[in-house]
Amino acid sequence: MRLMTQLPLSGPETDAGEAAPAAPSQTRRRPRSQQWAAWAFLTPVTLYLILFYAYPLYRNIDLSLRNYTVRSFVQGDAPFTGLENYRTVLADATFLPALLHTVLFTVVCLAFQYVIGLALAVFFHQHFRLSATLRALFLVPWLLPLIVSASTWSWMLNSDSGIVNAALHGMGIAPVNWLTSPSWSLISVIIANIWIGVPFNLVVLYSGLQSIPAGLYEAAALDGAGAWRRFWSITFPLLRPVSAITLLLGLVYTLKVFDIIWIMTKGGPAESSTTFATWSYQLGFGNLLPAFGPGAAVGNLLVVAALVFGLVYIRVQRKQA
Numbered sequence: 001m002r003l004m005t006q007l008p009l010s011g012p013e014t015d016a017g018e019a020a021p022a023a024p025s026q027t028r029r030r031p032r033s034q035q036w037a038a039w040a041f042l043t044p045v046t047l048y049l050i051l052f053y054a055y056p057l058y059r060n061i062d063l064s065l066r067n068y069t070v071r072s073f074v075q076g077d078a079p080f081t082g083l084e085n086y087r088t089v090l091a092d093a094t095f096l097p098a099l100l101h102t103v104l105f106t107v108v109c110l111a112f113q114y115v116i117g118l119a120l121a122v123f124f125h126q127h128f129r130l131s132a133t134l135r136a137l138f139l140v141p142w143l144l145p146l147i148v149s150a151s152t153w154s155w156m157l158n159s160d161s162g163i164v165n166a167a168l169h170g171m172g173i174a175p176v177n178w179l180t181s182p183s184w185s186l187i188s189v190i191i192a193n194i195w196i197g198v199p200f201n202l203v204v205l206y207s208g209l210q211s212i213p214a215g216l217y218e219a220a221a222l223d224g225a226g227a228w229r230r231f232w233s234i235t236f237p238l239l240r241p242v243s244a245i246t247l248l249l250g251l252v253y254t255l256k257v258f259d260i261i262w263i264m265t266k267g268g269p270a271e272s273s274t275t276f277a278t279w280s281y282q283l284g285f286g287n288l289l290p291a292f293g294p295g296a297a298v299g300n301l302l303v304v305a306a307l308v309f310g311l312v313y314i315r316v317q318r319k320q321a
Contacts, residue, residue: 057303060296060299060300060303061296061300063292063293063295063296064085064086064293064294064296064297064299064300065080065081065082065083065085065293066078066079066080066081066293067079067081067084067085067293068292068293069289069292070289070290073292081293084293085293085294085296085297086297088293088294088297089294089297089298089301092294094271094274094279097271097274098271098274098275098276098279098298099276101186101272101273101274101275102255102275102276102277104186104190105186105189105190105193105254105257105275106251106254106255108190108194109190109193109194109197109250109254110247110250110251110254112194112198113194113197113198113200113201113250114201114243114246114247114250116194116198116201117197117198117199117200117201117202117204117205117246118201118205118239118243120138120198120202120206121201121202121205121206121208121209122209122231122235124202124206125206125209125210135202135206138198138199138202139199139202139203140199141195141196141198141199142196142197142199142200142203146196146259146260146263147259147263149192149195149196149260150192150259150260150263150264151263153188153191153192153195153260153264154179154263154264157178157179157188157264158178158179159175159176159177159178159179159180162178164176164178165178179264179265180269181269182269182270182272183272185265185268185269185272185273186272186273188264188265188273189260189261189264189265189273192260192264193254193257193260196260197250197253197254200246200249200250201246201250204242204245204246204249205239205242205243205246207242208238208239208241208242208243209235209239212234212235212238212239216234217230217234220233220234241317244313244316244317245313248309248310248313251306251309252306252309252310255276255277255302255305255306256277256302256306257275257277258277258278258281261273261275261277261278262278262281266278267279267282276298276299276301276302277302279298280295280296280298280299280302281295282295283295283298284296
């Protein structure tokens, strides 16, 4: 009886004892294979970030901390000067006007692009006939190459043969020197950049509107809320996360706008439309004796500005979470 009662118990114990060593090996193999797969997927992205982001940023910082000339740029023996290039940039007479133009260009463009894009997104959210077709047509400015858009606006705003001045002449208004007057050059490039950036805001904000439940609007309508009340109480608050990322991406893009300004005005006349982006290019490549160090320093100021706004956005998002 003792043997019979112990035999059934000894079988599972020996089975469990024999199977126990196999379990850890299986659990070890799976995490290792998953880790190798994760590294395999991360390697291309990591190499891309290093080659096209980290290394250029390092080279730009190195340029701003040394006294590079054309000869030393080729031979690589530029002397280290520390923050001397930054002091040169801050003491330059162009710094304050370029800073003011950069701030005005960025703030005005962001405000109008967001307001117009939001208005169009709410308009197309009604799902009327031809809504999809009109939405697709509004994407054309965003899909065109920047050189094409800037060249088109240069022709339209031409003082002598532009279609805008022709329309003003037909209404009895005196022509405006859009691109050659210091009073109008910055306004001209702002108008062109707003036109180019509205489709991006439209697409992102429209996708945000799609995620808002329709039942909220129906409940608000039953409570007697009008269109404006529904917008300010439902649409605008629920769009805040989407609006924040839209404004952040628009800010980073607008800070570095170069093509439109350079093609339309080249930062002139009399530096009336010069921003940090165009000034950096002029210092580095626009003279017979390029100033690589100060040009890189101006570019780094743009990087720092974009980084600061990015950190502010992350902090705000964490507080809201």
